[in-house]
Amino acid sequence: MIESKNLNLYYGQYHALKDISLSMPPKSVTALIGPSGCGKSTFLRTLNRMNDLIPGVRIDGDVLIDGKDIYKDKKMDIDVLRKNVGMVFQKANPFPKSIFENVAYGLRVNGVRDESFIKERVEKSLKQAALWGEVKDVLKKSALALSGGQQQRLCIARALAVEPHVLLMDEPASALDPISTSKIEELIHELKRDFTIAIVTHNMQQAARVSDYTAFFYLGELVELDETKAIFINPKKEQTQNYITGRFG
Amino acid sequence: MKKIFEKAAHAVLFTSSTVSIITVLLIILFLFREGVGLFGKKPIEDGQVLLVNKLNPVSKLTSDELKNIFDQEYTNWRKVGGTNDSILLFRIDDIFNYYTEEELAGIDTNIQLLNEKVSELVGKQIGMVAFISKTQLVLNNKVKIIEVEPVSVSGFFGGELWFPTSQPAAQFGVLPLLLGTLWVSLLAILIALPFGLATAVYMAEIARPSVRSMLKPVVELLAGIPSVVYGFFGLIVIVPLVQQLFNLPVGETGLAGSIVLAIMALPTIITVAEDSIRNTPRSMKEASLALGATHWQTIYRVIIPYASSGITAAVILGIGRAIGETMAVLMVTGNAAIIPHTILQPMRTIPATIAAELGEAAKGGMHYKALFALGCILFLITMLVNITVEFISGGKRIKR
Ligand SMILES: Nc1ncnc2c1ncn2[C@@H]1O[C@H](COP(=O)(O)OP(=O)(O)O)[C@@H](O)[C@H]1O
Numbered sequence: 146m147i148e149s150k151n152l153n154l155y156y157g158q159y160h161a162l163k164d165i166s167l168s169m170p171p172k173s174v175t176a177l178i179g180p181s182g183c184g185k186s187t188f189l190r191t192l193n194r195m196n197d198l199i200p201g202v203r204i205d206g207d208v209l210i211d212g213k214d215i216y217k218d219k220k221m222d223i224d225v226l227r228k229n230v231g232m233v234f235q236k237a238n239p240f241p242k243s244i245f246e247n248v249a250y251g252l253r254v255n256g257v258r259d260e261s262f263i264k265e266r267v268e269k270s271l272k273q274a275a276l277w278g279e280v281k282d283v284l285k286k287s288a289l290a291l292s293g294g295q296q297q298r299l300c301i302a303r304a305l306a307v308e309p310h311v312l313l314m315d316e317p318a319s320a321l322d323p324i325s326t327s328k329i330e331e332l333i334h335e336l337k338r339d340f341t342i343a344i345v346t347h348n349m350q351q352a353a354r355v356s357d358y359t360a361f362f363y364l365g366e367l368v369e370l371d372e373t374k375a376i377f378i379n380p381k382k383e384q385t386q387n388y389i390t391g392r393f394g
Numbered sequence: 395m396k397k398i399f400e401k402a403a404h405a406v407l408f409t410s411s412t413v414s415i416i417t418v419l420l421i422i423l424f425l426f427r428e429g430v431g432l433f434g435k436k437p438i439e440d441g442q443v444l445l446v447n448k449l450n451p452v453s454k455l456t457s458d459e460l461k462n463i464f465d466q467e468y469t470n471w472r473k474v475g476g477t478n479d480s481i482l483l484f485r486i487d488d489i490f491n492y493y494t495e496e497e498l499a500g501i502d503t504n505i506q507l508l509n510e511k512v513s514e515l516v517g518k519q520i521g522m523v524a525f526i527s528k529t530q531l532v533l534n535n536k537v538k539i540i541e542v543e544p545v546s547v548s549g550f551f552g553g554e555l556w557f558p559t560s561q562p563a564a565q566f567g568v569l570p571l572l573l574g575t576l577w578v579s580l581l582a583i584l585i586a587l588p589f590g591l592a593t594a595v596y597m598a599e600i601a602r603p604s605v606r607s608m609l610k611p612v613v614e615l616l617a618g619i620p621s622v623v624y625g626f627f628g629l630i631v632i633v634p635l636v637q638q639l640f641n642l643p644v645g646e647t648g649l650a651g652s653i654v655l656a657i658m659a660l661p662t663i664i665t666v667a668e669d670s671i672r673n674t675p676r677s678m679k680e681a682s683l684a685l686g687a688t689h690w691q692t693i694y695r696v697i698i699p700y701a702s703s704g705i706t707a708a709v710i711l712g713i714g715r716a717i718g719e720t721m722a723v724l725m726v727t728g729n730a731a732i733i734p735h736t737i738l739q740p741m742r743t744i745p746a747t748i749a750a751e752l753g754e755a756a757k758g759g760m761h762y763k764a765l766f767a768l769g770c771i772l773f774l775i776t777m778l779v780n781i782t783v784e785f786i787s788g789g790k791r792i793k794r
Pocket residue numbers: 156159161179180181182183184185186187188199
């Protein structure tokens with residue numbers, strides 16, 4: 146369960162997120178859509194506190210994940226939060242290490258020493274990410290030798306290996322060819338059974354295909370959040386209607 | 395019009411790059427031509443010869459043997475494969491020990507007479523070896539000239555003695571200088587690398603922007619200080635410190651040189667390493683942090699490996715500066731051309747040797763050529779270091 150209440154974010158003077166209140170139920174897929182620059186990535190990055198890295202960012206309001214306020218809870222450990230809230234970035238960013246070590250990375254930094262456990266988990270994660278068949282014989286090869294689509298699935302496997310509860314995906318397929326894209330979409334369908342997923346996409350068909358809920362952002366505000374069917378068939382706000390019918394953005 | 399301009403620019407670029415490449419090649423060629431000239435030459439001073447009795451079976455001596463004979467380390471010809479006769483050294487001034495004033499009457503004006511006397515004397519004394527000028531040479535049937543073995547490559551690299559001006563035969567053994575250079579440089583890098591890397595990581599990853607913007611110019615300033623100043627600082631501060639700390643008779647040691655060099659190499663290492671750390675893409679850092687890694691884990695598991703080729707480059711540049719550095723080292727290492735056994739004894743490096751001795755070496759002479767040969771060695775070491783590091787950092791990226 147992810148919940149944000151009156152969340153505001155400022156990049157210095159710039160008010161990038163305005164009073165965002167929404168919730169995403171567990172084991173569902175929520176798509177974040179909207180024209181570029183409207184704050185989708187920014188919002189997604191508040192959920193694992195990735196914006197903390199950017200100097201000059203100021204945040205107020207609340208974000209609750211599994212009932213814990215990730216900004217105000219004093220006992221909140223950011224590393225543990227980020228382990229529980231996995232992230233897949235727009236551009237595949239595997240480490241310049243072997244395929245195996247990429248997936249094992251999260252386990253190692255979280256203190257797992259047991260090599261046989263790591264091996265099992267790597268295999269499981271690669272299977273979950275539908276990549277195992279393609280790489281099982283070349284686990285020692287550099288991840289950089291994989292194709293773009295394979296690299297992105299590797300990044301998904303890497304995120305899954307630490308068994309997060311939530312998976313944040315920022316336009317995970319925007320740089321991929323159609324075949325790789327559909328593989329990733331199938332994957333999201335599969336993963337929904339175990340994870341709460343938030344996915345940013347600028348591709349409306351994709352949002353319609355993969356998500357249960359859709360949130361429409363515009364100029365830093367959340368305009369509308371509803372079941373995906375409702376948003377695409379019968380949006381309540383005119384701005385949403387205009388956006389999904391392609392009249393702007 | 396535009397085309398002409400482009401063509402002209404093209405021509406200018408082409409010529410200037412060709413000219414600079416050719417210049418560099420010519421310099422290298424010159425260096426090696428002069429340096430290689432050392433080999434095959436006899437390390438005895440031009441115009442001098444060694445005269446012995448004809449009955450002496452020894453016909454050839456190495457420069458090592460010659461030195462031992464004239465230093466009176468060897469006192470019997472058996473030592474050098476001759477008969478059991480003790481060695482009698484003779485230099486031209488010794489003539490008065492063997493002849494009376496009357497017998498030598500007139501030699502002040504009659505050189506010919508003196509020379510005949512020398513040959514006569516050597517002909518009489520079976521164990522005598524005379525070191526005389528060629529112009530003084532008058533051979534008779536009782537004497538012969540002894541040859542000196544020419545300088546060989548193995549003798550040059552394996553030789554443990556560097557006495558380029560010793561008489562009668564100079565010693566061109568490069569081992570003490572080579573080892574001095576390597577010891578001082580390697581220790582310098584060993585000292586500089588941890589400090590340099592730590593500072594680079596601190597500046598790139600941990601320091602607040604305001605702190606960094608203060609540190610950066612300071613480090614760059616450090617690089618601009620002339621090396622004599624470092625040498626002076628080393629002489630005044632580090633040398634006494636080393637002396638006291640280790641309770642040594644003299645503080646001018648390899649260690650003092652290494653510390654000064656390490657300080658000098660720091661700005662290069664810090665600047666280059668920091669740049670490469672900062673150039674690690676943000677996406678790499680974010681990928682690591684997003685998996686629950688701490689900042690420290692991200693630094694040593696992702697950022698440093700990612701920047702490793704830049705860090706190695708920083709080290710090469712550091713070593714490059716250390717190996718080639720002359721002035722500061724000359725001032726603080728004590729400059730004893732002895733094979734080093736500990737880092738706490740005086741040492742002498744190749745560049746310091748060249749700087750110290752080139753002024754006094756006669757142009758075209760053996761000593762001069764030997765210094766150029768040292769220059770060649772320095773060049774080869776630098777090249778080797780570069781190639782090795784290129785090789786290492788080329789393969790390293792993918793590991794781990
Ligand atoms: N690091 C940053 N510093 C300042 N402004 C930023 C930064 N990142 C994003 N912004 C601004 O915040 C707004 C929202 O950006 P973003 O969340 O990336 O949009 P989206 O992902 O919806 O395209 C944009 O106007 C963008 O220019």
